Amino acid sequence: MMRGLWKLTWIEIKIFLREPLGAFGTIGFPVLVFLVLGRVAGRRLAPPPLAASSFILVGLPVLASVLIAVSAVLSLVTIISIYREGGILKRLRATPLRPQTILTAHVIVKLILTAATLALMVLAGKRYYPVDVHAPLFSFTLALLISTWSILSIGFLIASIVPTARFAQPIGAIILYPMIAVSGLFVRVDSLPPVLHAVARVLPLTYAVPLLQGIWNGEAWSTHVGDVAALAVLFAVCTALSTRVFRWE
């Protein structure tokens, strides 16, 4: 049923790495944001008062992680729309490959990419970070992968509606970046105006952010069952929607 999945996944990873700009943009950008913000905040507020150190300790890693997830999703949207426009998806369909195998391969590539970027960020943080961090990295990686996986389903939905590959990146960015603004990372979701609050309730980032913050702070998984469940439900809904509206050519 999943014949060809690993070979396709491996080839897609190699192809991704062969595109230097794409690889840098997706991996480099979140790490760069992390480092620059960390340095600026660290220097200006040294010795860090409590508020600032809480931003550096929790807010910044979580913001950078959310950026990692969003870049991965943007990259997926772009690749899918290029593949559709170029007839690559159609060519792959004219084989015994199942459509879900093609899409699963891309999801796996993006999850691996997310984990790799996170590892890079942690390594860079160890070197440049002003404060010692003792976050449960394994649990945090898992939390980030679950969040990315859920947001990827929105990526498929966006990939279904973008008309051409040229618009994929800007449309994806217009939809995805504002999600960060209402995700509770900067302003508490409760204090948002009612309309935005309602919107935030159906966006995966709203559940991803408390999950990431909590796990980073060392909270137990059991306190975030609701967040994980919400992410799973949103994934199921978006996937079901995109299987209805997804266009292969």
Added chain:
Amino acid sequence: MRPVIQVSGVRKTYGKTVAVDEVSFEVNEGEIFGLIGPNGAGKTTTMECIEGLRTPDQGTISVLGLDPFRHVYKLQDRIGVQLQQAQLQKRIKVWEAVDLWASLYQKKAIDGEHLLEQLGLADKRGAWFMNLSGGQKQRLFIALALINDPEVVFLDELTTGLDPQSRRAIWDLVRGIRARGKTVFLTTHLMEEAERLCDRVAIIEHGRIIDMDRPERLVDRHCPERTVVLATDDPIAEDRFRAIPGVEAVILTDLRFTIRGRGDDLVTEVIRCLSENRIRVTDFRTILPNLEDVFLKLTGHSIRE
């Protein structure tokens, strides 16, 4: 001969546009069958319905005894497909594409390296897809269509956009596929390609098949006229030519005669006339009608329009 493709009463519409209407035909085992017609005639739609990539609104299709819609994966395992204007990932290497395709089929794939060698791609095996020339890309797509040793090969406009040399090389390849006992179903808007390659052709226009047969029979049926052009300064020639049986017109321009008539014997009769009357000629050509003329006759317009 056993039919491997049976198409019966197929109709496909896109919104209000009828792409294919009441199309029926059969393709026999081991033949090269061509669906020919201008761009937009419904060739690709018909082919993609047979490949299981599209669902017809009406009608039935059977390929190797399978329903292409219901048994699409089973069918894909046994056929090879080359799509019009397909692309691969820009930075996939030639050998990676062949290797990936080889892993997708249940049946053991044929030797990819050998296939690349046969197709003249051995020295390009490490090249990225985006750096291949048009002819090399097309040969790679043919390799991918053959990797699973398919029973039926589908080729959609396979030489469009290629230079004459690559085109000829690819025609040889397609004949090679038939020589190995495979059935080939192709579409083309190039009448020369159809004439040189196909055992049988169906002419399609506005989504309907207007005639179907061996190319030479179509020519005989619709365009029985034959034309001989020759140059002579013999003063008795014109009268003698007019007396040849089957001749309908003799036109003289600048010492050049154009002799028009009907039937296969016309050329022989002209030669006999020249020899019996000892007419000395300095040039002699025959102009035979081809599928291009058949198309013009059947539709009232040229296929290029």
